[in-house]
Amino acid sequence: MEDQQMIPKRPVFRGRVRRVPAGFGWVDHRLVSDRLITGRSHASLALYLFLVTVADREGLSYWSAGSVCRVLCMDSVQIKEAADELEVAGLAAYEPPIWQVLGLEGRPS
Numbered sequence: 795m796e797d798q799q800m801i802p803k804r805p806v807f808r809g810r811v812r813r814v815p816a817g818f819g820w821v822d823h824r825l826v827s828d829r830l831i832t833g834r835s836h837a838s839l840a841l842y843l844f845l846v847t848v849a850d851r852e853g854l855s856y857w858s859a860g861s862v863c864r865v866l867c868m869d870s871v872q873i874k875e876a877a878d879e880l881e882v883a884g885l886a887a888y889e890p891p892i893w894q895v896l897g898l899e900g901r902p903s
Contacts, residue, residue, distance in 0.1 A: 821846055824898050830885065837876040838883075840866055845886055845895050853895035859888075 805811050821843070825831045831839060844866060848855045857865075863873050880886035887894045 822898055828898070830883065830898070834883065835876065835879060837866075837868060837872050838879040840868075841873065841876040842880055842885055842895070845893050849893070849895045853897070855893045856891050857893060858891065862893075 834842075841862070844862065845853075845855060848857060859870060859873055862868075863870055866873070868876070877886065877888045881888070884896060885898075886896055
């Protein structure tokens with residue numbers, strides 16, 4: 795982990811400070827602190843970020859694989875490989891038509 799020196803922080807754009815929307819959370823910091831993103835492909839990380847963004851409070855979304863392909867500019871093979879990678883890592887699951895971002899608690903080792 796990087797050296798955590800106490801550097802005073804201030805927003806670059808004070809009028810654009812991010813707030814947590816009601817009912818939704820930020821991306822879980824454990825993805826970095828527990829090294830869950832280490833070694834993941836760019837495609838799987840893009841898919842994960844997309845799913846976190848569009849999921850409801852239970853981590854569920856109903857985007858079709860074709861729509862996900864179009865938004866992320868990937869083909870169906872790339873989306874399938876990224877989804878498989880996330881499933882093996884215990885981060886997300888897909889059972890058409892439902893995508894689920896999985897809770898990080900109880901992940902397989």
